[in-house]
Amino acid sequence: MAIRGPKPKDSSRLHQKSRSQPWTEVPNVRYAGKVPRLPIYRVFQDREGQHRVKLDPMTRSWWKVISRMPHCINWTPSEWQFAITTALVYDSAVRGNNAAAVELRNREKVLGTTLESRRDLRIRYVDPAPQLAAVPEPARGKRDELEELYGD
Template sequence: MGPAPKDPSKRARRNKDPQPQTILRFEKAEAPDLPTFEVEKDGALIEWKWPARTVDWWETWKASPQAEHFSSTDWQFLLDTALIHARFWAGDLSAAGELRLRVAKFGATMEDRARLRMQFAQADEADGRRPERAPSSRERRGVLRALPAPKASNE
């Protein structure tokens, strides 16, 4: 359909990247648990307690479809994001902007996934609802019968 593409050597704009793309080998990483650690408070070390909301948030990310595509560096970045999430839920509302930016990188909302060109696969689910064989048009229509022509009245 349409004209043949122009010879690339005759194009006015080549839009080449100045740097060649680097291809990396993907290695899926398992999701780590939220770590335990100590923080200094009033000169003493106390064990950090993750807010329950952050623990739930972390479990949601671990079970998310996006997690299938996370490498070790993604989990490390998300772990740092968990600390920001904990700050937010502890009442530090200044962390909201950074938290929003960071979770957007992982496709947290429908809008984020659209921007990242992520889409949930629905073909398997749709195939499961499809009947084995679709009814033919004749079967959908049923039996058609011709009606007798109306009689003309002589009035």
């Protein structure tokens, strides 16, 4: 008598091999490269029409923090553009737009602003290798010079 149900799969096909992405290790050093500037104004639309508002000072403070994260060193121009757009979303959220707050949360995950989001992106900050300083030679006095000339 035949067994009901689908034919059992080959045991070698039961488990997929781990396809996880390797960790990106970034030196835990503040990014000091070139950073795009934020626009001065943001434009938004409501029932009354189009409005132009100056960016909130909190948005500029947020940008100073975000644009100096160590893993910014790996960002491409498109990622910088995404970050600028996220700053505009941040500005809208700061001014009380609840829909912008939800969008901001999702965008900040993509940018890797928190430890948890960096873990999800598989970005790890590592302490930079310590710089070995050259050991200075001890100061030489007159006595050392005489010993060198005449021996012990």
